[in-house]
Amino acid sequence: MKRLLPIKKRTRRLFFFLLLLLLAFLLLTPGKGRPFGRLAPKEPHARLEEALAANRSAGSYRFVSRSTLNVSGKERVFSEIEGEVAGSSAHLRGSILGEDVEIFRTEDGLICRDAISGAWREAGAIASDELLAAELDPLVNFRFLDTGEVRCTARGGGRCRLEFSPQMESEWIRAYFGEITFAVVVNEKSGFLEEACISARMLEAPDTELCIETVFSELNGEIEIHAPALPAKSA
Numbered sequence: 001m002k003r004l005l006p007i008k009k010r011t012r013r014l015f016f017f018l019l020l021l022l023l024a025f026l027l028l029t030p031g032k033g034r035p036f037g038r039l040a041p042k043e044p045h046a047r048l049e050e051a052l053a054a055n056r057s058a059g060s061y062r063f064v065s066r067s068t069l070n071v072s073g074k075e076r077v078f079s080e081i082e083g084e085v086a087g088s089s090a091h092l093r094g095s096i097l098g099e100d101v102e103i104f105r106t107e108d109g110l111i112c113r114d115a116i117s118g119a120w121r122e123a124g125a126i127a128s129d130e131l132l133a134a135e136l137d138p139l140v141n142f143r144f145l146d147t148g149e150v151r152c153t154a155r156g157g158g159r160c161r162l163e164f165s166p167q168m169e170s171e172w173i174r175a176y177f178g179e180i181t182f183a184v185v186v187n188e189k190s191g192f193l194e195e196a197c198i199s200a201r202m203l204e205a206p207d208t209e210l211c212i213e214t215v216f217s218e219l220n221g222e223i224e225i226h227a228p229a230l231p232a233k234s235a
Helices: 007-028 044-057 124-128 130-136 138-142 171-176
Strands: 060-071 074-086 089-096 099-106 109-113 120-122 144-146 150-156 159-164 177-187 193-202 208-217
Touching (some): 044 150
Antiparallel strands (some): 060 208, 074 089, 159 177
């Protein structure tokens, strides 16, 4: 007959066994309030909504953006710009349709550098241009009536890739583009949206595809924007 362990030894072994189970549960099960373990993967739609809210509420950030048009397999660069946003002010520099540009947005309006003379002047009539608004602040492109289904297509390194085909808020975009898809990368620790790739097809020219790639950085960083002084107006 197999001898039973003394009661004290059996109790001690049971105690250690339960302790190991508890440690394994704490270490391997994700959740709030525990110092160990992995971040719990959030539902994709909730992750996207939180990231968009975080970016929109950021007081400042820098960005790099590249827009291209692919016409029947041939790529044409529409714009290559970089800039920064701080509060209601913004600054961008780069090229749009091959022309060098540098523009400041201030509380008083837009200031741009003249491509020929290099002098600074008020932008005036282009202040309400929707395309320019998107160049000055890429988050303008993230205004949706409905995001539709949001899919998590990759996770790793503390980041997740989300893809979705939204209904855009902008009437201008809806009038000219269809088959709009977004692929964004969200930092799961900071909650910020760090990268985005937007593609769309022109309704009047289905063989023409627009692609906008944007990278955000230094969200809520200490960024100051100093617009140049305009020359005094003659009396």
